Structure formats: C-alpha cells, structure tokens
Amino acid sequence: MSERWQRVRHHPGAVAALFLLPAGFGFVVFYLWPAIRALWMSFTDYNVLRGSGDWVGLQNYQDLAADPLFWHSMRVTALYVVLNIGVQTALALAMAVMMDRLTRSALVRGVLVLPWLIPQVVVGLLWLWMLDPRLGVVNHLLDWVGIGGQDFFGSPAQVIPTLAGVNTWRFVGYTALLIFAGLQMIPRHLYEAAALDGAGEWRTFWRVTLPLLRPVLALVLVLSVVGSFQVFDLVQVATGGIGGQPGGPANSSLVIYVYIFRHAFNFNNAGYAAAMSAVLAVLLAAVTFFIMRGLRGSRSDLA
Amino acid sequence: MTSTTTASTDRPAVPRRPARKPRRPLRFRLSRIAAWAVLVLLMAGTLLPFYWILRTAFSTNSALFTGDQSVLPAEPTWVNFRRVLGLASPEEVRAAGGSGAELQFWLYLRNSVVFATLVTVGQVTCCAMAAYAFARLHWRGRDAVFYLFLSTLMVPPIFVLIPNFVLLSEVGLLDTFAGLAAPYFFMTPFMVFFLRQFFLGMSSELEDAARMDGAGHPRIFLRICVPVMAAPLTTAAILAYVMAWNEFMWPLVAGSDPSVRVLTVGLSAFRSGQPQAAPDWTGLMAATVLGALPVVLLFLAMGRRIVDSIRFTGLK
Structure with missing residues (x-):
C-alpha cells in the first residue's frame, strides 16, 4: 500500500465521505434533487405524460389561491386532523398512564400496537367491510342496541369522522407506547413525594405527570399531526364506494393528498400538484414550529 | 408498581398517615380494577376486528348476503383461501361468488x-x-x-x-x-x-x-x-x-x-x-388475512423487539 493511500485512509474527512457515499447518493438523488426539482415544477405547467413543462411563473400559486376545491380539501383535511388527533391523543395518554400504573407486560403493549403494523390498505378494507351499511357487523350491533344503521363511508357528513375513527384505531396503541416511553423517564420518587403530600391520582396527573411529559407530548403531537395531514392510503382504499372515485361521496373526503395525487397522475397537472405540495410543506413546517414553540418542546422541566 | 400507601397497609406497625389509611386502600384497589377493565376492553377493541376478518374469510358469500352475523363463521369453509391461492376450480370460484378475474x-x-x-x-x-x-x-x-x-x-x-x-x-x-x-x-x-x-x-x-x-x-x-x-x-x-x-x-x-x-x-x-357486481367480501378478507400474515408472523416471532424499539423511534 502506498504512503498516499495510507494518508487518505486515515484522514477523517475522507473516511467519513467513504462511509457516507451510499446514503449520500440516496439523499442527493432521491431527496435533495427531487425537492429542488419539485419546487421548479411548481413554477411550470409540467405534464408527466409529456415529460416537460414551460415556465409559468406564479400562475399555479394564483390558480391555487382561487381554486375552491383546494380550499375545500384543506378544510376537509383540517377537520380530519382535529378529530383524529384530539381523540387519539387523549385516548393514548389515558392508555399510557394506565399501562404505567398497571403493567409493563410486553403482551399488552404488543396487542395494542398490532394495528400499527398492518398495512393501511388492509386496515381500510377491513373497516370498509365492518362498516358496510347493509352487511357490516357494526350496523348490525347498532341496530341491536336500537341506534339504527349508519352510512359511515357512504355519508358526506360521516365519512371524515369515520376515517378519523379508523385511523385512531390504527395509531392509538403506537401513540400510547410513545407516551408510555416518556412516562418511564419520570422519576418514581416524584410520585411518591406527591402521594406523601396527600395528592390524589387526578391531582398527581395534572401537577406532576403532565408537566413533566410536556417535551414528549410535543414530539408525539408533531409526529401524529404531520402524519395525519398526509392521510392517503386509507382514503384511497375506503372511500368512494366500490369502484368509485376516492375522496367521495361528492368530494366530502377529498383530503389534500388525494387532491394532489389526482392532479399529478389523473389530470396530468404535475406543475399544479407540485405547487400544492409546496404549500403543504410550508404549512407542515409552520405547524411543527408552533407545536414545539407552544409546548416548549425542546426544554424539559426534569433537568 | 404499587405506591407506598398500599405497602404501608401490609405493615400496620409503621403508619405514616393514619388519618387517610382506612379509606385509601379500597378506593385504590377499586380504581385499579376499573383501570384494568378499561385496558382489557381496549385490547378487545383492538383484537376483535382481526377476529372478524378471519370469521369472514372462513364464511361463504351466500351466507353473508343473507345477513348472517353469527360469531362463528357462517357455513365454515376453506374455499376462499383456496380461491385466493389459485387452488380452486373455476366452478368452485363461481359457486363461491367470486368474479372471473382473480387476484394474482x-x-x-x-x-x-x-x-x-x-x-x-x-x-x-x-x-x-x-x-x-x-x-x-x-x-x-x-x-x-x-x-x-x-x-x-x-x-x-x-x-x-x-x-x-x-x-x-x-x-x-x-x-x-x-x-x-x-x-x-x-x-x-x-x-x-x-x-x-x-x-x-x-x-x-x-x-x-x-x-x-x-x-x-x-x-x-x-x-x-x-x-x-x-x-x-x-x-x-x-x-x-x-x-x-x-x-x-x-x-x-x-x-x-x-x-x-x-x-x-x-x-x-x-x-x-368490480364496480357493478356485489363485492366478493369473503375472497377479499381471505386475501387480506394472507396479505397481513407475513407481518403478523414477524410480529409473533419478534414482537418484544418491535415493542421495545418504539421508544427510540420518536424519543431519545
């Protein structure tokens, strides 16, 4: 081995470059470059079939601001996120606190996290069947208790709450486990001290657990809100009826991902789709910033 | 993971807060039972839909279309799995309510x-x-x-x-x-x-x-x-x-x-x-079971590892 090779071999920068080569290639080719290209596309009338596009300046962004369906899909998505995250986080927090008090059993945690591991497509099909207006078991049970059958995915008013419910079913166990991991980091002696001071469960939860959980909760909220904004598989599979167009009935479940997807691949309107994705990216960055800021997520009271 | 208050009831010789002692253990036990009940309910709510897929996959379409909601499979059969795996004859497929174009x-x-x-x-x-x-x-x-x-x-x-x-x-x-x-x-x-x-x-x-x-x-x-x-x-x-x-x-x-x-x-x-035909629910659910099976098997084999890793996915 030559002396020069020896020098290169031990130069920290050269070694690091070698180890970063494969991942760096993937980063540049499939993340960095496409991100730049998508931004460029958003200023063109790019068409996927034609494989090219001409510069149109801010046209796509102006169209988007005046597109009622875009704003409709944003409202639909926001409603979905609020319903989904509200129920899911509250339920997951309760589950995590209960697990923290009752058991460390891997079986319990395993069962609760199981739906998270199943493909969303499968989850969608499963609930499509369970919630089928005519033959589904849920309506059968509702009939039995006297509430009467519901349309669920087939009803413009119910489709978003139904989707939020299904997604909650899939993610609540996973979310609970994340919070559970955070609860485990709270020193036990703080609970003992609270008990000695005569604080009950409720008071301990509000005064000890929740404040100390704040950074974890902020992170969990960011992960689940950002993920929830990007719901796609479930809507694509479970809405629109058999053979119908996803996002239905009558666009009442047209979440932003489905709308973007439609423009990019059904309407050959990739430039417009890219512009909407760019707006979504900025929105998600802002949401992340405000959650972290609002909950002071990067600072812990434990330190 | 009992707190110090329950521990002290076992040893009455060292009562730290005698005033609260008589009431607290019972309330504590009751709330524990209630919390376990809720947890078990949540676990049941997680698992029952999975059971329902299995139950449907082992039923026949004709039984389902009569509105049969029995807990056990309606007219138990393996035909749906055989259909999905391509092991059933065309006559069987049609008899089971499947379409000609099957999932590959x-x-x-x-x-x-x-x-x-x-x-x-x-x-x-x-x-x-x-x-x-x-x-x-x-x-x-x-x-x-x-x-x-x-x-x-x-x-x-x-x-x-x-x-x-x-x-x-x-x-x-x-x-x-x-x-x-x-x-x-x-x-x-x-x-x-x-x-x-x-x-x-x-x-x-x-x-x-x-x-x-x-x-x-x-x-x-x-x-x-x-x-x-x-x-x-x-x-x-x-x-x-x-x-x-x-x-x-x-x-x-x-x-x-x-x-x-x-x-x-x-x-x-x-x-x-299949826009017009009645959906082939049993075939679909059999395919769904088979589609999720590899993940479920992996989970049964390595579940603890996955569960333990979750703390690292979002948190340090």
Missing part, C-alpha cells in the same frame, strides 16, 4: 417479498454506514450534514414523489424492482436517525483497542460495530421490512405493472375492479 396472489406476494427484501438489505447497510460516520467519526461539518439529512423528515413524501416518478421514467426504471426500491434503498432520514442513536450509545473501548492494533475504519465497522450492534440492526431490519411491506402510494405510481405490483396495490385494485 402468488405473483403479488413474490413482488412484495422482493421489494421489501431489497429495501431492507440496502437501507440497513447504507444507513448503518452513514450512522457510523455520524456517530463514531469526527470530521468537520458533521453535525451540519446530519441535520441536513434529518431535515428531509420535514419534506412531505408527495412533494418528492412526482419528481422521483419523472426521474424513473427518464432513466427507464418505471415498473422495475430497481426503480421501485431505489428511493428507499440508500437511505431514509428516519433510519439514519434511528441507527445513529444506537451508534452514539456504543462504548468506545473495543473501538480504541482495535485502533491500537492498527485496524482501519472499515475493519472496525465490520468486525466491531456490526457484531456489537447486532440487536439494534435486527430491529432496524424488521422495521424497514414492515414499512416497505406496508408501502402503498409509491408502488401505486411507480410499479403499477402486474409484473412488479405489490400486495397492497393488488389488494386495493381487487376492490375497485
């Missing part, structure tokens, strides 16, 4: 296995190397590059989906396994972050000893880090596999051709393929 289950299964395996092998290897560079090597600009990698976590997948699709069509890799796996093969920001956490926690003693013996970085990585990190690397591989298996949007656009179509995409097409 074996093909899609093979495609899912190829796709998920390619992604897992590439991603874990490349990201482990990157994690080594970010955690065990010291070089200028390291943290800046790491945060640049990490920042891609904030980019919504659909934003890069369109250009990646265009890129594949430009280089002629649409509807190939290479093209399908490529965006996940080299790295995902999550995997780099996940593995870096473990590499940061590694003790440097072995590393130092190896360096004393004149081992270079490639050898330290292969002979020291990989064996020491075997457990987290396995966890990472499981997570990568499950995520690839569940992937839907990307294979939907980049691998729509049947020769590379994966199970998730195949299952969704199975549903939309």
